[in-house]
Amino acid sequence: MFLQKFVLKWNTLARFANAKSFSTNGMLPEYAVEMACSNIRYGAGASAEVGMDLSNMKAKNVMVVTDRNLERLPPVQTVRESLGYNNIKYEIYSETRVEPTNESFQDAIDFARKGNFDAFLAVGGGSVIDTCKAANLYLCNPEADFLDFVNAPIGKGKPVPSTLKPLIAVTTTAGTGSETTGVTIFDYLPLKAKTGIASRNLRPTLGIVDPLTLLHLPNRVACYSGFDVLCHALESYTAIPFMERMPRPENPAVRPAYQGSNPISDVWSKHALTITRNNLKRAVNHPDDLEARSQMHLASAFAAIGFGNAGVHLCHGMSYPISGLVKDYVSPDYNKDQPLVPHGLSVVITAPAVFRFTAPACPERHLEAASALGADVTNAKRADAGKIVSDLLLTYMDELKIPDGISALGYNRDDIPALVKGTLPQERVTKLSPRKVEEEHLHQMFEESLTVY
Incomplete structure (x- = not known):
């Protein structure tokens, strides 16, 4: 199916490669993806x-x-x-x-x-x-x-x-x-x-x-960094397809690092989800389980190869003001001398709301990701994709003792406008959302994330 769509789009692009009127705003959509990794x-x-x-x-x-x-x-x-x-x-x-x-x-x-x-x-x-x-x-x-x-x-x-x-x-x-x-x-x-x-x-x-x-990785560091792996893989796998990203660069030298989901990144992202399913809980709860921690180390690298070329989207975009506007939250196993919302925590805390929002744009992708993370989607309906992913994430979060929403991090309803304002400049990632996100959508997702259980 992907190859058929690719060939059709390629033929179209080949005919109109130099036609500036190809799109309504004069910009051409992307047609290529470039793989880069250390x-x-x-x-x-x-x-x-x-x-x-x-x-x-x-x-x-x-x-x-x-x-x-x-x-x-x-x-x-x-x-x-x-x-x-x-x-x-x-x-x-x-x-x-x-x-x-x-x-x-x-x-x-x-x-x-x-x-x-x-x-x-x-x-x-x-x-x-x-x-x-x-x-x-x-x-x-x-x-x-x-x-x-x-x-x-x-x-x-x-x-x-x-x-x-x-x-x-x-x-x-x-x-x-x-x-x-x-x-x-x-x-x-x-x-x-x-x-x-x-x-x-x-x-x-x-x-x-x-x-x-x-x-020597402490429990909460292992936990929050593990959820960062999970969200890297899940966001990159559900990001906007690379051929829908606009505009196409005028020169390949300026093609962005974050290019949208693509067949190469998909392999790494999906495999990272499978490894995470099998090892995250063990790696957090059993620090002497070298096999589980080793596998999560690999999952981190695999997910990074995926998102390093596909990109992340709303969980990360919304995480930045959650970290940046921190008041007095101090996390166990981190430096107690400074308020800090650890990165992985700030990312996963909105994930249930995010994937309920994005699922209607590409329900099959969300169901495939849920399956890789351990959900039984045999008889699942497309309309239920968001709830399936959200419920599965909440199970992981509850079992690994993630705080109950951004209210547990010191935020309240009055802080939501500032959190939305802090997300809006993050266009490098928010524009990779498979579903176009407006200011009111961000407000709703932060509202839903005040408490999550």
């Missing part, structure tokens, strides 16, 4: 090879980015030993902020500029890897204003040059998938809004997925 190395103990990798890259002076907690734990000690054994000069930057901001990014950028580094090594979760990407980008572009590369409409959205330094990312969480993607996310404090930078040129040179790094 090199990935998987294996227990693989992080001990980074010294040899950097030596092979002829690196002379490396900036190692991590955080204060990880700095004293085995994952960082392992890479330090590897760097020392291979006579690699390095300096450690451990001031990474969980859920980074423009200010914390700038601090890392300043550190990088003072050090004159020729390579980067990130050891940590998404916040660490994203901070490392930003340091690399702005070190290599010293004349750039900070907002030059930041996604529009908050920033200028300029293309990221390809002349960045080598960057190796050792991921220590099974969640963000930042080790494979060209995306870096942060809170822009002047607007209290989450935004980011997206470009294939930001991708790490090498992503290392070493299951041994997960042995």
Whole structure:
């Protein structure tokens, strides 16, 4: 069926490729998808090879980015030993902020500029890897204003040059998938809004997925990062099809990283859902279950390959103001010195409402995703797809003790206008929703997410 639709559309596009009047607004729809991903190395103990990798890259002076907690734990000690054994000069930057901001990014950028580094090594979760990407980008572009590369409409959205330094990312969480993607996310404090930078040129040179790094992952971190995996896969699988995304770029060099659901990403996203079904609960509830945590590590990378090329949509778009407008919520197993809604929690908390909303646009896709996550959809009706996905998500959330809606995170009905306002600029992801979303839809979904059980 997909091939028939593709051939029909291709024939149409071939006839009208240069016709500016092809669409009512003069824009041509997309017709191609481009697959991009970091090199990935998987294996227990693989992080001990980074010294040899950097030596092979002829690196002379490396900036190692991590955080204060990880700095004293085995994952960082392992890479330090590897760097020392291979006579690699390095300096450690451990001031990474969980859920980074423009200010914390700038601090890392300043550190990088003072050090004159020729390579980067990130050891940590998404916040660490994203901070490392930003340091690399702005070190290599010293004349750039900070907002030059930041996604529009908050920033200028300029293309990221390809002349960045080598960057190796050792991921220590099974969640963000930042080790494979060209995306870096942060809170822009002047607007209290989450935004980011997206470009294939930001991708790490090498992503290392070493299951041994997960042995020290606390319960809530394993839980929330696991739900991030689930939502990455579910959102990318249900995103708008790539051939419906507009406009088609005038030059393939500026084709966006997030391109809509496509046959290549689908394979990775759906497989990530299956792995998550079989391993998420075990990985959270049994920290010594190395097999389950290892599988979730793989699921994170697989989902990232999927969403890194297809994109995410409303769960992530709505999550950004939930994180950015946090009042006084403090999560167990995270830094208690600062209010923080962990990323995976902010993403999944609206997921039941989101997929009830998006299901009518592509019910078959939602049912296929529900089946991959363990639902019996043998006799399911298309009209029930949203409820089936929502009920299944609520089962996962309840069993893994996700708080009861955004009200449990400190928000109330009076906060909804601000949450909607914070979502509206997130067009990079919200426009990938399979169903067009208006301001009143966002308001309704936040309303439904005040409590979820």
